[in-house]
Amino acid sequence: MPELPEVEVTRRQMAPVVLQRTVVRVLAGPALPVFPEGRGRLLRRLPGRQIEDVERHGKYLAFRLSDRSALVIHLGMTGRLVARPISAQCGIRPATDRHLRLVLEFSGPGPGLAFYDPRQFGRVFWVGPMEPCKRLDRLGPDALVITASDFFRRIRERQAAIKGLLLDQKLLAGVGNIYADEALFFAGLRPQRRAGKITEENCDRLLTALRRVLLQAIAAGGTTTRDFLRPDGNTGSYQEALQVYGRAGKPCFRCGRPIQREVIAQRSAHYCAKCQS
DNA sequence: CAAATCCCCTGCAGGC
DNA sequence: TGCCTGCAGGGGATTT
Numbered sequence: 259m260p261e262l263p264e265v266e267v268t269r270r271q272m273a274p275v276v277l278q279r280t281v282v283r284v285l286a287g288p289a290l291p292v293f294p295e296g297r298g299r300l301l302r303r304l305p306g307r308q309i310e311d312v313e314r315h316g317k318y319l320a321f322r323l324s325d326r327s328a329l330v331i332h333l334g335m336t337g338r339l340v341a342r343p344i345s346a347q348c349g350i351r352p353a354t355d356r357h358l359r360l361v362l363e364f365s366g367p368g369p370g371l372a373f374y375d376p377r378q379f380g381r382v383f384w385v386g387p388m389e390p391c392k393r394l395d396r397l398g399p400d401a402l403v404i405t406a407s408d409f410f411r412r413i414r415e416r417q418a419a420i421k422g423l424l425l426d427q428k429l430l431a432g433v434g435n436i437y438a439d440e441a442l443f444f445a446g447l448r449p450q451r452r453a454g455k456i457t458e459e460n461c462d463r464l465l466t467a468l469r470r471v472l473l474q475a476i477a478a479g480g481t482t483t484r485d486f487l488r489p490d491g492n493t494g495s496y497q498e499a500l501q502v503y504g505r506a507g508k509p510c511f512r513c514g515r516p517i518q519r520e521v522i523a524q525r526s527a528h529y530c531a532k533c534q535s
Numbered sequence: 536c537a538a539a540t541c542c543c544c545t546g547c548a549g550g551c
Numbered sequence: 552t553g554c555c556t557g558c559a560g561g562g563g564a565t566t567t
Binding site: 289334335336357376377378379416417418422523524 | 538
């Protein structure tokens with residue numbers, strides 16, 4: 259399930275495929291999940307534009323186009339971008355391409371871009387030049403960019419469990435269930451701790467742990483629990499480094515006590531009752 | 536505004 | 552073996 263590291267790995271692998279290339283054709287599957295801004299607009303506006311940059315903010319990818327518009331993609335839970343060989347560029351066949359939602363074909367040689375999304379939680383939309391984008395504008399600072407003082411300021415008055423706030427994209431963009439649990443473990447904080455009761459020192463430790471976990475996960479090519487595959491078709495390897503996520507009942511690597519699992523903020527949270535307080 | 540709840544969707548694990 | 556249930560989860564909409 260793509261969180262910040264998986265989206266960043268996707269960005270790095272797709273950038274060489276799409277940069278400086280001009281879109282000539284756009285194919286959309288029947289279940290292309292677009293925001294209400296409109297599917298027709300998306301399909302009409304892309305051809306003729308060149309992709310000049312691929313940026314990431316939180317879990318969103320933005321393909322910046324030559325007229326300053328952008329194609330924005332959120333991978334949702336099961337979304338995946340793949341370089342699509344030219345030989346496959348003959349339309350979307352419902353039988354074999356059941357989960358294929360969008361294809362961009364480019365001028366010249368080289369593969370196209372394909373967006374697969376079995377569970378349809380992903381989103382694709384087009385943002386015009388200088389047009390404000392609600393979805394992107396309401397995101398908080400990226401988790402790899404936010405400063406310690408800003409992070410502390412954003413959580414200090416809050417009553418909710420810290421775990422839920424880490425998942426709140428308006429507060430901090432990019433963190434999902436896996437890395438929230440892992441960061442809290444390394445910071446020694448229980449997921450249910452009231453955010454406002456965390457000292458500034460512990461808040462710093464949490465952000466440091468979060469950054470470290472995210473960077474190491476990027477270096478490992480992301481985490482593959484069940485779904486995630488990189489654009490190159492390989493799995494990530496950070497699942498081998500997970501300390502608590504998905505380890506309910508198994509012994510803590512640090513103290514040997516069984517890892518607890520509890521629902522917090524409508525999500526499963528995993529933690530060690532001895533190592534985290 | 537903050538917080539909680541529900542819902543979207545499909546693949547797959549677990550139970551019998 | 553095969554069927555069925557329920558869970559996984561990001562985040563938007565709605566409610567409190």
